[in-house]
Amino acid sequence: MDRVIEKKKWSKKRILTIAGVLGLAALIAGSIYFTSGKSKLNVDAERITISEVKQGIFQENIPVNGIVLPLTTIYMDAQEGGRVEEKYVEDGAMMKKGEPILRLSNTDLQLSLVNQETQVYNLLTQMQIAKNAARQNTITNLNQQTDVDNQLKEAERVYNLNKKLYEQKAIGLQEFKQSENTYNYQMEKKKLSNQTIDQDKMATAQQVDQATQSYQGSQNALNVMRKKVGDLIVRAPIDGQLTSLDAEIGQSKNKGERLGQIDVMSGFKVRVDVDEHYISRIYNGLKGSFTFAGKEYKLEIKKVYTQVTGGRFQVDMEFIGDAPQGIRRGQTLQIVLALSDERQALLLPKGGFYQQTGGNWIFKVRENGSGAYKVDIQLGNQNKDYFEVVNGLQPGDKVVTSSYENYGNMQELILKK
Template sequence: MDTKRSTRDKWLSKSKPLALIVISALVLYWLVLSPLSASSSVTVSKADVLIGEVSEQHFAESISVRGGIAPQDTVYLDAVESGRVEQVLVEEGSYVEKGELIARLSNTSLQLDVVSREAQVTEQLNNLRNTRITMEQDRLSLQNDVTELSYQLDRISSDLARNESLGKQSYISEKELADLKREKAYLKKRLAIAEERQLQNELLRASQIDQMEQSTESLKTNLAMAKRSLDNLMVTAARSGYLTSLSIETGEFVQRGSRLGQIDDLEQIKVVANVDEYYLNRIEEGQTAEAQIRGKQHALRVDKVYPQVSSGRFKVDLVFSDDAPVGLSRGQSVDLTMVLGQNREAIVVPTGAYLNDTQGRWIFVLDEDGNAQRRNIEVGRRNERFQEVVAGLMPGERVILSSYRQLGDAQHIEID
């Protein structure tokens, strides 16, 4: 009896691992393979699917973006100097000519500064004039001294020469001759000193006059700058155009550098569009675009691409290839179609919701029975209407374009 029980226990112990493997395999099949086989085919109503046809045609990649009208040239009006708005002479939206006065500001400090600088210049000019008069008087006085000393020296020299002849004949004493010689030497030294003083005075006079003239010119320059600052209180139009913005009121105090308004040239307009950064390397200057404005098609071209990316987008400027439509306002929205590539033959399939569900990796293709089979494909370029198919489809085949979200992992679709 014990022998039979021992044999049975041994058999059970060996059979348990095998039983666990079999049970695990059955559970795995039920969890994984069974749902797949159950979902490999689904049935849908013909009214719930959208069907399109694969074709071969001329194809060019394009994208649709929305832009806004903007002037090609804008001049901003900023306050060059702080001041109180005394008068606003032009209304917002008016057309202004270059140089036309738009607003008048006042600044008491600047006005007082100009008066003070004018007084400084006047005082300096008076000082320069007085200095010139004084130096001219000194020059004349020195010149008179030199002339007088030269005359006395000539007289003593003549007397000495005459007395020396008389002295040889003993008509004049030696003492008198010696006195004349000493006086001559004395006058000669005084004349040399006077001439040296005259020379130094001329040099000093020229240097001093030059310094005062430079100081006067500097004061005049400062006065001119102060007057220009005073002139900057007159807000004028830097160019002709429409005053599309003016944000000041009479009595308001504006700080230096404040934005007062802007002048736009609305005769030369452009379209500014923000494009997804995905296309940053696909858009270049000179590429074409089209816009539907008031029921008429207008051609544009890319004038400038701004490579800076902000919030996932970059800015593009487009200008009209021909005359721009009249009557467009700044900020008005325009829908654009931008062409990104050359027009060439390609196999294409209409775009649809299926592209969002499959990312262009596969598609349901209808067979002769009217049912659909899942097929892998390879896609290329895309525009608003068509998706280029590089591999996996042939012209004339029909495909399902509607959403695949409700189809799960189905490989086959039966269409009622």
């Protein structure tokens, strides 16, 4: 007789199937856990930097580099082009105003000078000839006027005599009228002679004035030409040190080309390069400091050059007080430039963490020091040592400030000592 065999509820096959499903679920859950940002990483505490957040005095500043320059520099450009024929001094020489530095030659300019001199001499000769001719003409007119005066006197004498004789009936009317007409004629001739002399004087004066102006113009042009030729000898424009002399014998220099400069050794300034990001915050009066030979020195911005080149602009800073002893032209100084006044703030020491987080979050160390977890923060201004904390941290908090380059997307660090 057949009997019913009860089916086993927990067969081996079923158990293996359930175990496989549970294992797969655990694997998926673990994968989700470790890829969802909840991951942890064991870190050697001695290989990271832990810094404390503290309240303190904060001043926003930036590190900049500056080059020491003379307080005053006079640039020398070629006033006239030419070939370098002779150098009287070498670069670095101390010069007195007016001392020669080098000599150029320019045959075209020298030939123009000769032509201008010839033109002036010709004009001077012509002017002298014109003056002599005018003087001779004046003498001729004066001689003629003397004759006219003499003839007028004689005609007047005859007229007066005939007038008396006519009144006495000693001569006839015809003879009297003749002497009267002669007298009137000589009177008109005298007037004409006076007008001629006056016009001659005016014409002579005008001619002399025009000739003089023409000569003075040519003389001025000659003086300018002589100065141009004189400028072929380059001289020191002021007392100082000759630097950056760029001229060798046989070299051709164009008009306006830079030849060198004279540095006035009365003091120094510092030419500083600043990132264009700060151009709206840089102005005259801002101060900076640097350390030289173990002593701190102060500087102040005196001039801002707003032209931006290569993402940077320049400012000139002058020393507050005396410049350091032993400082030299061309020396590079590392300066801390203050952008604000000192104030109380929550300070976070700078570190490599900023490169990975951008200042948006940081690993905060637990009170017991066993680990550090990710917290969001907000940073404000900064200087060369600290960030200003706006939100997310409190005084006394300890945070990891070293680089996060190897931490990936870890949410928590397990600190092992």
